[in-house]
Amino acid sequence: MSCVLVTGGAGYIGSHTVKVLLKRGYEAVVLDNLSTGHRQAVLVDEAHFYQGDIADDELVTSIVEKHGVDSVIHFAAKSLVGESMKHPEMYLWDNTAKSVRFFTTLKECGVRNIIFSSTAAVYGLPEQIPIPEYLEKKPVNPYGESKLMVEKALQWMEQAHGIKWVALRYFNAAGAELTGVIGEDHNPETHLIPLVLQTALGKREAIQVFGTDYDTPDGTCIRDYIHVLDLTDAHILALEALKKGMSSGALNVGTGNGYSVREVIEMAKEVTEREIPVVETERRPGDPAVLVADSTLAQQLLGWKPQFTLREMIASAWKWHSTHPEGYRR
Ligand SMILES: NC(=O)c1ccc[n+]([C@@H]2O[C@H](COP(=O)([O-])OP(=O)(O)OC[C@H]3O[C@@H](n4cnc5c(N)ncnc54)[C@H](O)[C@@H]3O)[C@@H](O)[C@H]2O)c1
Numbered sequence: 072m073s074c075v076l077v078t079g080g081a082g083y084i085g086s087h088t089v090k091v092l093l094k095r096g097y098e099a100v101v102l103d104n105l106s107t108g109h110r111q112a113v114l115v116d117e118a119h120f121y122q123g124d125i126a127d128d129e130l131v132t133s134i135v136e137k138h139g140v141d142s143v144i145h146f147a148a149k150s151l152v153g154e155s156m157k158h159p160e161m162y163l164w165d166n167t168a169k170s171v172r173f174f175t176t177l178k179e180c181g182v183r184n185i186i187f188s189s190t191a192a193v194y195g196l197p198e199q200i201p202i203p204e205y206l207e208k209k210p211v212n213p214y215g216e217s218k219l220m221v222e223k224a225l226q227w228m229e230q231a232h233g234i235k236w237v238a239l240r241y242f243n244a245a246g247a248e249l250t251g252v253i254g255e256d257h258n259p260e261t262h263l264i265p266l267v268l269q270t271a272l273g274k275r276e277a278i279q280v281f282g283t284d285y286d287t288p289d290g291t292c293i294r295d296y297i298h299v300l301d302l303t304d305a306h307i308l309a310l311e312a313l314k315k316g317m318s319s320g321a322l323n324v325g326t327g328n329g330y331s332v333r334e335v336i337e338m339a340k341e342v343t344e345r346e347i348p349v350v351e352t353e354r355r356p357g358d359p360a361v362l363v364a365d366s367t368l369a370q371q372l373l374g375w376k377p378q379f380t381l382r383e384m385i386a387s388a389w390k391w392h393s394t395h396p397e398g399y400r401r
């Protein structure tokens with residue numbers, strides 16, 4: 072089997088993907104600067120680990136040559152929407168400029184296959200639900216813009232240099248692998264499900280519900296939560312399809328089912344059998360009311376099908392959080 076370079080492989084989604092890649096017989100090498108990732112998240116001894124930056128040409132070249140890398144899964148990025156509003160230049164630099172530099176190095180090394188972590192944030196405030204890929208892309212924050220620019224860079228680099236790529240536009244990643252050994256550990260944590268579970272653990276006094284006056288059945292925002300293992304599966308299938316000749320392009324990855332903030336909290340109460348105090352607050356700026364994916368294309372082209380329900384996402388996340396209340400800092 073060939074060697075896959077996984078950037079951001081010490082992060083939440085990347086570490087799950089590395090584990091599954093190894094299990095399926097791939098050789099994997101991780102490049103991560105540990106800005107938000109955790110060295111302990113790359114558990115398996117067979118995964119080679121390099122601490123460094125994707126824009127370090129020399130390091131990238133030496134990794135590709137040493138390990139015979141022929142494909143890349145590129146997770147490394149900053150992904151805090153609020154931070155991107157305050158410091159857009161940071162996102163344009165880290166996510167866009169560094170990715171272009173990284174792809175240039177890969178091109179020079181002859182690496183042709185790239186799977187890229189894109190996001191539902193490229194759609195901005197979509198006028199149609201569920202969201203198909205062809206809908207107009209109008210990001211409402213620099214984070215989404217920084218990812219859309221990378222998709223465009225890939226398109227042009229394909230034309231000029233024959234790079235093959237798939238941009239997976241994830242909706243809301245959730246859950247953890249089923250042994251509870253690795254999981255989500257962001258600092259600061261901004262995502263709903265980990266915050267709800269930290270509240271169940273008593274680490275937070277209450278979960279804030281950002282806005283109860285949206286035009287949705289219970290007034291709170293609706294999102295399409297997708298299990299991190301379903302995401303991992305989509306990456307590996309996309310890589311395999313690309314190598315078999317599938318055309319480059321962007322694919323949505325979600326379940327097609329939307330859940331409101333209140334529904335998530337209710338399900339978390341059932342799963343954890345704990346009290347979860349709620350405080351209703353103002354809307355969080357930039358939050359669309361509803362984001363639900365139409366993932367028909369990914370299902371047709373990759374033969375991919377999401378396997379996990381929201382309950383299973385919350386239960387697997389609970390297994391991780393309840394056994395690692397301080398995340399990887401134990
Ligand atoms: N979590 C979600 O719900 C979600 C949704 C849509 C898209 N995404 C995208 O998926 C990817 C992974 O997200 P995550 O939640 O696992 O984030 P994460 O912060 O846990 O992982 C990102 C990893 O990349 C590393 N990194 C960042 N910049 C780097 C650089 N310049 N060089 C080397 N390593 C670098 C970090 O140290 C970290 O380990 C990101 O690109 C994110 O934008 C995430």
Ligand SMILES: O=c1ccn([C@@H]2O[C@H](COP(=O)(O)OP(=O)(O)O[C@H]3O[C@H](CO)[C@@H](O)[C@H](O)[C@H]3O)[C@@H](O)[C@H]2O)c(=O)[nH]1
Nearest residue numbers: 150190191192242243261262263266279280281292332358
């Ligand atoms: O304390 C909290 C945190 C979140 N929310 C709400 O919960 C929903 C989900 O929020 P969050 O978990 O922060 O995810 P999103 O803001 O939807 O963004 C995620 O999903 C996007 C794609 O849908 C990705 O682009 C982003 O990277 C990823 O963080 C939103 O309606 C929030 O307003 C709360 O009510 N209280």
